[in-house]
Amino acid sequence: MTNWHDRTNPTPGIDPESTRWQRQEMIRHQLQARAITDPEVLHAMTIIPRELFVPREYAEQAYADGPIPIGEGQTISQPYMVAVMAQLLGTDHSRTLLEIGTGSGYGAAILSRLAKRVISLERIPSLLDQARQRWRHLGLDNIDGLLGDGTLGCPEQAPFDGICVTAAAPRIPIPLLQQLKPISGRLVVPVGPRFAQILQCIQLDNEGNSVVTSLFDCVFVPLIGHHGWMPGGRSA
Ligand code: SAH
Numbered sequence: 615m616t617n618w619h620d621r622t623n624p625t626p627g628i629d630p631e632s633t634r635w636q637r638q639e640m641i642r643h644q645l646q647a648r649a650i651t652d653p654e655v656l657h658a659m660t661i662i663p664r665e666l667f668v669p670r671e672y673a674e675q676a677y678a679d680g681p682i683p684i685g686e687g688q689t690i691s692q693p694y695m696v697a698v699m700a701q702l703l704g705t706d707h708s709r710t711l712l713e714i715g716t717g718s719g720y721g722a723a724i725l726s727r728l729a730k731r732v733i734s735l736e737r738i739p740s741l742l743d744q745a746r747q748r749w750r751h752l753g754l755d756n757i758d759g760l761l762g763d764g765t766l767g768c769p770e771q772a773p774f775d776g777i778c779v780t781a782a783a784p785r786i787p788i789p790l791l792q793q794l795k796p797i798s799g800r801l802v803v804p805v806g807p808r809f810a811q812i813l814q815c816i817q818l819d820n821e822g823n824s825v826v827t828s829l830f831d832c833v834f835v836p837l838i839g840h841h842g843w844m845p846g847g848r849s850a
Contacts, residue, residue, distance in 0.1 A: 628752055629661040636677040637664070640693055644679050650697045654705040658727035659697055664690075666748055667720035686738050688835055690718040691780055695832065699778050700724055702802045702815050702829075709775035712793070714764030714837070719745025721780055722757050732757045733771055735764035737838060765839035767793040779803035782811045782834035784849040786824070787841035794818055804834045808847065 629637075637660050645656060665676035667690055672682045681689035699721070703711060709729045713722050716736035722745070725732045736742040739761055746759050760768065764779070765787040772793035779790070782804045794801050796818040804811035813829040836843040844850045 628663070630663050633663055633665055633677075634660075637661075640664075640677045640679075644694050645697050648694055650694070650701055652701045652705060654728055655697055655700045655724075658700065658724045659693065662720070662723045662727070662752075664693065664720060666752070667718040667723070667745075684718045684741065686741055688717050688738070688741060690720050691834070696721050696724055698813070698829075699780070699802045700728060703728075703776035703778060703800055706775070710771070712768055712771070712774045712777045712790075713780065714767075714778070714790070715780035716742055716745045716759055717780060719748045719757075719759070721778070722759070723749060723752065723754055725778065726754045726757045729775070730756065733768055733774075734759050735762055735768065737761070737763060763839035765789065765837060765841035769793060773799065775799055777801045777803075779837060780834065781837035781842070782806065782808070783837045783842055785841075786814070786816060786826075787837075789841060791816065791818070791824055796820065796822060804832050808836060808843070809833060 641656055641660055665673045668676045668682050680692050684690050705728045707730060710731045711725050711729045713734040716722060716734040722732050722734040734757060742759050742761050749757050767789040773795045774793055775795055777790050777794055786805055790801055801816040803814055805814050806812050811832050813832050815827045817825045819825055838845055840850055842850060
C-alpha cells in the first residue's frame with residue numbers, strides 16, 4: 615500500500631508499483647467485463663492510484679466495486695461509473711472539460727489524462743482543498759478546482775467540449791446546456807428523483823435542441839444548488 619498519508623515517505627507518483635495489480639484486476643473485472651473498451655480510458659484508470667483519493671481507513675477498499683465515503687456525507691464514485699462517464703465524453707486530448715462535483719478529485723484526475731484541461735467545481739471547501747493537494751502531489755497540473763455552485767456552470771470559461779455531473783440532478787441544469795458546445799459537445803448527468811436516477815447523455819443539434827440518450831439506472835449523492843436540490847432535500 616502506498617504511503618500518501620505518511621508525508622515523510624517519498625512521493626509515490628502516478629502508477630505506483632505496489633497497487634498496480636489491484637488496478638489491473640479492477641480494469642479486467644469491473645471495466646472490461648462491462649463494456650468499457652476505450653483504451654485511453656482504461657489506460658487512465660490503470661495509472662491513477664485510487665487509494666490516494668479515499669480516506670486512510672478505506673485505503674484497503676480503494677479498488678472495490680462501489681462508491682466509498684469521503685467525508686462530509688459525500689462519496690467517491692464507483693470505478694465503473696467514472697469509466698462510463700469518461701468513455702461517454704470521449705478522449706480527444708484537445709478538449710476542455712467541466713466536471714461538477716469534485717469530491718475526492720479522482721474523477722477529475724482521470725479526465726485530466728483524457729483532455730487538455732479540466733475545470734472541476736465543488737461546493738464543499740474542505741473536499742476541494744484535499745482534492746487540490748492530491749492533484750498537486752501527483753503532478754496533475756491541467757486541473758483547475760474551483761469553489762462554487764456547479765449547477766450554474768462556469769460561464770467565463772464556456773463553451774465546453776464536455777460536461778460531467780457527478781451528483782444527482784432533479785432535472786438537467788439549464789446553464790450547463792447553455793455552456794455546452796453544439797453538435798460535438800456532450801453533457802453526462804444523472805437525472806431523476808432523490809434516490810433513483812437515470813444516467814443521461816445530452817448533445818445539442820444544429821438548432822440548439824437537446825438530444826437526450828437515457829443509459830441506465832443509477833444512484834448518486836444529490837446535486838445541491840440553484841438548479842439542483844435545496845440543502846434540505848427539496849428540488850430548488
Ligand atoms: N467526482 C467525485 C464524486 C463526488 S460525489 C469523485 O470522483 O470523487 C459528488 C460531489 O458533488 C460531492 O463532493 C458534492 O459536495 C458535490 N456537489 C453537490 N452539489 C454541487 C454543486 N451544486 N456544485 C458543486 N459541487 C456539488
